[in-house]
Amino acid sequence: MSDYNSAADIAEKQLEKISPTMCYAKWAQVSLHLTNGKTHSCYHPPTHDIDVEEIKTNPSAIHNTKQKKIERSMMLNGERPEGCSYCWNIEDAGGRSDRIYRSGEYWAQNARKDIIASTETGNVNPRYVEVNFNQACNFKCSYCSPHLSNTWEEEIKKFGDYEIMDADQNYIAHNNLGYLEEVGLLPKKLSQKGNPYLNAFWEWWPELYKTLEVFRMTGGEPLMDSNTFKVLDYVYENPNAWLELSVTSNMCPPKGMFDKFLEKVKKLEEIQIWESPRFNPGSGNNWYVNMAVKNFALFVSLDSVGKQAEYIRHGLDYDVLTKNTNKFLEQTCNTTVTFINTFNVLSLPKIKEYMAMILNYRTQYCRENQGTKYIAIHDEYNTHPDFVVNPRQRIWFDVPLLRYPDWQTAQVLPDLEHYLTDAISFMKENPVDDNFIGFYDFEIEKMERNLVFMKERECDPIAKTNFIKFFGQHDKRRGTNLLETFPELHGVEM
DSSP, X not given: OHHHHHHHHHHHHHHHXXXXXXXXXXXXXXXXXXXXXXXXXXXXXXXXXXXXXXXXXXXXXXXXXXXXXXXXXXXXXXXXXXGGHHHHHHHHTXXXXXXXXXXXXXXXXXXXXXXXXXXXXXXXXXXXXXXEOOOOOSOEETTOOTTTOHHHHHHHHHHOOOOOBOTTSOBOOTTOHHHHHHTTOSOOSOOSXXXXXXXXXXXXXHHXXXXXXXXXXXXXXXXXXXXXXXXXXXXXXXXXEEEEEEEEEOXXXXXXXXXXXXXXXXXHTSOEEEEOTTSSTTSSOOEEEEOSEEEEEEEEEOSSSHHHXXXXXXXXXXXXXXXXXXXXXXXXXXXXXXXXXXXXXXXXXXXXXXXXXXXXXXXXXXXXXXXXXXXXXXXXXXXXXXXEEOOOOOEEEEOOBOOXXXXXXXTSOGGGHHHHHHHHHHHHTSBOOTTSOSBOHHHHHHHHHXXXXXXXXXXXXXXXXXXXXXXXXXXXXHTOOHHHHOGGGTTOOO
């Protein structure tokens, strides 16, 4: 954490020399939504449209859009783009925002020269790219939406909208297909072959890949999309020792897809000898002995444990998720697993058990995989040294706060606060040791920030009413039972 803050200190000084509103992420980071032709830099600004005509001659315009170039110009001139209000609000309150933290990330620092050379009008290759290729998903998580899951979309087509009202007794359009289509969130009715945004991505990909450092595939469920496997094959055939490659998965894809994915990741761990233009350029000695990527990160979406996890993420089989996660950790080495708990009101009852699960994974997989040695390839010309995977933490977790829909935030039922307090106490009783087992201070701080979020304001009574309405309809449609699955809710004021 001290290194993270030190990097931010350096970035803050760099940015201030350029302008008081400069942010490297506007150039070096992008999230691409290729189902509906939307893009944004980091995840804080709202998405905006990609110009179909522009990408016909400049495929990089799926990132280097006209709107971003306007916002870059504003930043260089000390002005504040409206879409970046998340950071401006934090800074106006006296805090340090993600504008600084993200600019201090290694991938942003490595892009500095290109950013300065491109100015606001030129094109630049981002170093951090997150992409969702389509909305295909076999889950319909309670807080999700039809534009991110075709299974959700099918339910709305069958049963209609959930009848959720605002304070003026107007329907909230959270899952209304007409509204989602009107605002451009629903996937466009395009085949993958005829999708201009996807075609532009693959046209740009060979050039983008040359300097790519972080590449994340999200969804939907990425393991249900052929483009995910196309990326994995490309990386194997074109190794990049600077690349952090990752997939976010529900770990319960349709039959056969997980094993196919696992075999692809295992291939990425094969030791290869290959030429790299980024290694010792111009020396005539640019061969490299390594795996195909710097590391592979698997992000596992999981908001609770057992039956409660299955209720929140409808379609989940908790035993299958556990089996697949264990198989991944046992059969790979140059990998990490990060559990993503989209922290919502239904995460609370089992949050201590969730932390115990993290501790168990760290106990099981952070000892036996330390210092794994691979025998490197030897040929008639060179004898290459053994390749060693150094000891490190393989198990991570994050608890990003759910803020919408508001009837499922952690603030809806404040009577559940004590479950979070107990979990924090459990984490403090198990500090991390030299074997990477236990909890880090910054992880405890994240949980404490979630507790502050629960306490910072009283729950909106409309949100509480909508909680009851939503899950009543949820149970009727899906054959579930909230109070049976969450007995902790008995006696809670609703």
